[in-house]
Amino acid sequence: MQHTQAMLSSHPQPAAVDPQALAHCVQACFDCAQACTSCADACLAEENVTQLIRCIRLNLDCADVCDVTGRLTSRQTAVDTVVLRRQLEACVAACQVCGAECELHAQHMEHCRVCADACRNCEEACNALLTTLSA
Amino acid sequence: MQHTQAMLSSHPQPAAVDPQALAHCVQACFDCAQACTSCADACLAEENVTQLIRCIRLNLDCADVCDVTGRLTSRQTAVDTVVLRRQLEACVAACQVCGAECELHAQHMEHCRVCADACRNCEEACNALLTTLSA
Amino acid sequence: MQHTQAMLSSHPQPAAVDPQALAHCVQACFDCAQACTSCADACLAEENVTQLIRCIRLNLDCADVCDVTGRLTSRQTAVDTVVLRRQLEACVAACQVCGAECELHAQHMEHCRVCADACRNCEEACNALLTTLSA
Amino acid sequence: MQHTQAMLSSHPQPAAVDPQALAHCVQACFDCAQACTSCADACLAEENVTQLIRCIRLNLDCADVCDVTGRLTSRQTAVDTVVLRRQLEACVAACQVCGAECELHAQHMEHCRVCADACRNCEEACNALLTTLSA
Numbered sequence: 037m038q039h040t041q042a043m044l045s046s047h048p049q050p051a052a053v054d055p056q057a058l059a060h061c062v063q064a065c066f067d068c069a070q071a072c073t074s075c076a077d078a079c080l081a082e083e084n085v086t087q088l089i090r091c092i093r094l095n096l097d098c099a100d101v102c103d104v105t106g107r108l109t110s111r112q113t114a115v116d117t118v119v120l121r122r123q124l125e126a127c128v129a130a131c132q133v134c135g136a137e138c139e140l141h142a143q144h145m146e147h148c149r150v151c152a153d154a155c156r157n158c159e160e161a162c163n164a165l166l167t168t169l170s171a
Numbered sequence: 172m173q174h175t176q177a178m179l180s181s182h183p184q185p186a187a188v189d190p191q192a193l194a195h196c197v198q199a200c201f202d203c204a205q206a207c208t209s210c211a212d213a214c215l216a217e218e219n220v221t222q223l224i225r226c227i228r229l230n231l232d233c234a235d236v237c238d239v240t241g242r243l244t245s246r247q248t249a250v251d252t253v254v255l256r257r258q259l260e261a262c263v264a265a266c267q268v269c270g271a272e273c274e275l276h277a278q279h280m281e282h283c284r285v286c287a288d289a290c291r292n293c294e295e296a297c298n299a300l301l302t303t304l305s306a
Numbered sequence: 307m308q309h310t311q312a313m314l315s316s317h318p319q320p321a322a323v324d325p326q327a328l329a330h331c332v333q334a335c336f337d338c339a340q341a342c343t344s345c346a347d348a349c350l351a352e353e354n355v356t357q358l359i360r361c362i363r364l365n366l367d368c369a370d371v372c373d374v375t376g377r378l379t380s381r382q383t384a385v386d387t388v389v390l391r392r393q394l395e396a397c398v399a400a401c402q403v404c405g406a407e408c409e410l411h412a413q414h415m416e417h418c419r420v421c422a423d424a425c426r427n428c429e430e431a432c433n434a435l436l437t438t439l440s441a
Numbered sequence: 442m443q444h445t446q447a448m449l450s451s452h453p454q455p456a457a458v459d460p461q462a463l464a465h466c467v468q469a470c471f472d473c474a475q476a477c478t479s480c481a482d483a484c485l486a487e488e489n490v491t492q493l494i495r496c497i498r499l500n501l502d503c504a505d506v507c508d509v510t511g512r513l514t515s516r517q518t519a520v521d522t523v524v525l526r527r528q529l530e531a532c533v534a535a536c537q538v539c540g541a542e543c544e545l546h547a548q549h550m551e552h553c554r555v556c557a558d559a560c561r562n563c564e565e566a567c568n569a570l571l572t573t574l575s576a
Contacts, residue, residue, distance in 0.1 A: 043479035074448035178344035
């Protein structure tokens with residue numbers, strides 16, 4: 037995400053939310069969307085795929101939810117904080133549940149270990165942005 | 172959405188949520204995602220585009236949020252009701268705010284009038300599904 | 307997609323492409339995106355999931371490609387026909403390959419049979435729109 | 442995209458495509474999807490928005506196309522090279538057209554200058570991956 041910081045800071049209007057927390061959140065969302073897309077795909081190629089059905093489903097959901105949260109947080113024009121807050125809360129829930137499931141398989145599958153870390157990172161970034169919205 | 176009902180009812184496992192409410196919600200989400208994508212685009216082509224900035228932004232958000240909610244509700248394997256509920260709540264918020272903004276322009280712009288109706292329809296379908304989840 | 311026709315026809319500028327072919331394509335894309343999302347999810351819940359790995363992967367791709375093609379075709383402002391054509395060609399390829407794979411399982415799994423039909427329908431609608439672009 | 446490299450390399454099967462070119466492409470796609478989402482939003486907040494209508498529309502398309510290309514390239518299970526190639530070609534077209542439009546505004550708007558760079562970077566990464574597929 038080499039261009040994200042420069043994109044966010046070149047917006048013509050003053051930021052409605054904390055710029056640092058915003059940039060972290062945008063980057064964490066896209067990073068987690070990619071990680072969950074990869075993890076669903078890697079699980080699908082594992083020999084014990086039948087034990088990973090719930091993990092794949094949660095990965096697909098988390099990828100979709102993080103992706104859309106990354107889009108919403110990327111937009112700084114006419115911010116509606118209610119919509120932003122609800123989507124961030126949905127993203128926190130998706131990352132928590134998906135991260136916890138990946139954690140269960142982390143010892144045996146490297147992709148689940150890495151993905152759990154991406155989920156935790158995104159959950160924290162969303163929560164940090166939520167805190168600045170409440171202030 | 173001519174194949175949606177048949178797709179949802181051919182899932183190998185018994186439905187975790189009310190099938191009727193689910194089918195309505197899936198269809199309303201994709202319908203609203205399309206309507207909001209069209210409305211943002213139509214607003215962009217209006218002569219008074221400068222008065223429609225907030226409408227365009229909310230349309231883009233609502234299109235994204237409805238799209239991902241349509242994906243999550245389409246999935247019936249290993250449903251996590253917390254994630255589903257949070258995403259439905261985010262979708263209700265997006266549809267409420269976007270629908271209210273479109274309503275403001277409904278008298279002068281047919282696309283905003285139609286889009287406001289799609290938002291209301293989606294908000295109701297999400298709320299109806301949320302009610303069955305709480306039961 | 308009860309609002310799609312009204313949304314497309316309320317655009318303030320004259321259509322750059324054939325309105326009938328456009329409306330069919332938009333609706334077929336979102337319908338197929340939903341069908342493929344459902345089919346990937348239903349395959350994941352099947353006992354013989356290990357024989358459906360390729361089907362799931364192609365369903366995920368086709369859902370994503372149809373979704374974005376539905377978004378692009380929904381936009382009538384400042385149409386760039388090169389981008390539109392390339393994305394429609396990608397959608398035709400995704401629908402062909404996914405539909406052919408689903409067809410292989412159609413006799414034993416109703417969701418694959420229905421999904422193959424949604425893919426064929428979308429492939430035809432994209433090809434029909436491509437034909438009008440070449441004219 | 443701090444987890445992307447680790448996710449791609451932890452896939453249980455040997456890579457079907459060049460791992461270096463793949464990782465570059467995945468990262469460039471998500472980076473460009475974010476940049477174009479930001480650029481559409483920043484253009485919308487500019488005083489001369491009426492001169493940026495085509496830029497906004499192309500940004501929205503390019504964001505959507507890059508996002509889905511990033512998803513497809515993230516998947517290494519049961520790769521279908523025809524679908525992958527067509528989607529990469531669509532992404533090259535979207536990045537070329539959007540980057541050229543942003544370039545026109547680069548002197549006066551920093552977000553268009555940065556976004557043009559993200560588009561060029563993504564176009565190159567997609568072309569580099571296409572070259573390895575042809576080999």
